[in-house]
Amino acid sequence: MSPPASDHTASPLIFESGQDGRANRYFEREKPLKGYLPAAVLRNDLPIPDNSEMDVVRHYTRLSQRTFGIDVGFYPLGSCTMKYNPRVNDAMANLPALRDLHPYTPDTLAQGALRIMWELERSLCSLFGMAAFSLNPAAGAHAELGALLIAKAYFKDRGETQRDKVIVPDTAHGTNPASAAMSGFKVISLKSDKRGRVSVDEIKKHLGLDTAVCMMTNPNTLGLFEDHVHEITRAVHEAGGLCYYDGANANALMGNARPGDMGFDLMHLNLHKTFTIPHGGGGAGAGPLGVAKHLVDFLPTPYVRKNGESFALDFDVPRSIGPMRSFWSNFAHVVRALAYIYANGAEGLTKVSQLAVLNANYLRVKIREFLETPYDELCRHEFVASAQELKKTTGVRALDIAKALLDRGYMAPTIYFPLIVPECLMIEPTETESKETLDGFVDALRDIVETAKREPEKILAAPETTVVGRLDETRAARNPDLRWRPAT
């Protein structure tokens, strides 16, 4: 199901409708503000429109219809784990005594909320082999930053401030090097080997007294398991460095192997990927930050502690890097993630990752019949295909395939990432899709490739059924129009 194909007319902005005096009566009419405050501190005008509730409802309903979510159709966006978002999770997050609980409520009157945080934390520790998790970071990148700040504090504590290098494989997410830079480290980019993995010999060339952290994603963004991971973490540890596990791809691992057992000292999870929190068009997410025993004292504050039968927020973590956000956690998402774990239990979560891997491999062997799959071996939760050959013979690129998929009612895979595969399509189906859905997707993709060989111009013109065609991104960047302005 794609958005209504006939709806090509632009949707006016909310600022272009509305009339003064068309206000909804949500509140008492109040007397003017100058009755309360000196005129000098009051604003002169408030140039936002008054719209009737029905007009607002129609406006945003229409905008929703021009938006593609998992609920609309298959969303094989690699490294994003776009699985079904169970509605019971939202219902639990909206229980009044959870939704309306103020963050400054004394611990004794918020025991249920604290227990929810504690149950999630304990479950994550066991699932991933960590000593503790902080639920403080708001997203994966935020947790990466937190982890690197912990590393920085740890080395400072040990008098090893010369450790200023962070090693990042060339297949890593862009957030890894960006987080390293934000925490004051220098980045070393590590070339992957022919098998698409980090090589032990290659990493050893870069290890030394200046090594702070090695960041790894496992399985990596090619969907491949780093099968030398234990040798790599051992080598980093021998050089005195710490190992960080980027949990963006934890859906391939959950219940089957644990970063803690692989030798990682620090890690994050994206609750909005692995643990079914709705991504909401770009957030909010949640990025629990896990640490091994020797780093527990550095966690961001607050940390939930169980004392006997009661729970408390601990703001007094001895060598903490400090808080990373205004309040304790993205609590509504903590609720959702815990509800998801309750729905599965340990066995269920193990099965989840197995079926995610089954779906990905099923797609891989079907798709390799008509598109190259550069690393053609058993993959984990995702794999990469490449349109390089197709481009040579027809001029049709990964981008064009992506756009043609939109015409066929599918979200496009992640494209042009990881950077080391030319004309890359990175496909992650997740475990919540049925065989029928996967077969339909394969048929659509095959149809696109066959059409490209016959009539490439048809694919180059895609998308045609969407509310707009390809947009001029160069123009958008050259003449930034980032807001509406009132007529003067």
Next chain:
Amino acid sequence: MYTPHTKADIAQMLQTVGVDSLDALLPVPDAVKLRAKLEVVPALPESEIVRRFEELARENAGASFISFLGAGSYRHYAPPAITALAMRGEFLTAYTPYQAEVSQGYLQAIYEWQTYICLLTGMDIANASVYDGATALAEAAIMAINENGRQKVLVSRAIHPNYRAVLKTYCDGLDVEVKELPVAPDGTTDLSELGRRLASKEYALVALQSPNFFGVIDMPDSATQAALKDTGTILVGVVAEALSLGALQTPAQWGAEIVVGEAQSFGVPVAYGGPYVGFIASTTEHLRRIPGRLAGKTVDSNGREGYVLTLQAREQHIRRERATSNICTNQAHCALIATIYLALVGKTGLRDIAAANLRRTRELAAVVSAIEGCSLQFVAPYFNEIVVDVHQPAKAVLAKLEQRSILGGVDLGRYYPEYANCILMAATEMTTTDEIGELAKALRESVHVPAGV
């Protein structure tokens, strides 16, 4: 498990892949094999999950107390139309709008959010959101440091203590020094020494919050604004209660070049601290340094208007270690809620809510300050929070109020040892005269008045 696979599906798919069993799909080297027994919460059917969470929710007695808690998280009325719209699956389950052609609705909503933030703050541009008010301040500091290359920042001690703490967490990573401006006796920031401190031109920015943590309106005078300009110091305006923007002078009017804040008040539940939604707005000069997503308007191949994510060369997925920030996931859905809230309440509603907050807080102040043993700590004009001195440890008084099912406010001693006898109390349009009456009654019974006072 939310997985649709039948046994037959699994068998057939395994055969297609050429593998015997599910276990054989995920080979793991022996050295890292899972040996531990996994201990997670037990699997329950959905009906039991609901029962479990209802049980846990009942252990949050504080959620139903009469509450005067604010301090950066505010209880406001949210029209039900917000939830009806924002929870539509198309919005809720979309990813970041990378494929613009099938994301026009969300991109337009982000463009509208950016516009609302600009109109409310008086700034030229705004981004698609950051995590919350505290991280917005930290990101603004990075913008300013990169702009003028100075390695120190100067922030008012009347800025939300959690925001300052987060700023320090971020600045520690960048070896940037955070210095503070003291609080004057009237509750505003003491700017008397500012001119002298700026003269050395070592501060990248000065950050002021208005209304500040004490609820006090805290805008710099024109002499201070001039001193900032003359020394090339960037003024960062912090707004922790976005509702105040419906009433007060815009931070642009008081000289801010970058405005950051928290928009939780616009329809986002307090939810024990998150998710909320931070914003960053600035003058056009800072466009290339602004972190995170930006939605922009353009045209398609047929000349039709449309929206895309733009200026992505600033961002981590393109620029990697040279990006303006590492932010990837932001708070899009909370920003959507805020956008819908603003569309529904409009100018008239926003003014009325702001006025109702002013009215209720003044009612609270009048009632509380009339109680023997209670007085207002500060005299400067305030928005929807007041600081009440109870002339004895606030902590003990608050504990007594809890016995009467009242959350009286935040114990200021938690953050300011010198105000350990003070309670920060908030009143919003949700506060009723009856609730204020209950508080007054409880305070009269709780505040022990020593002889001679």
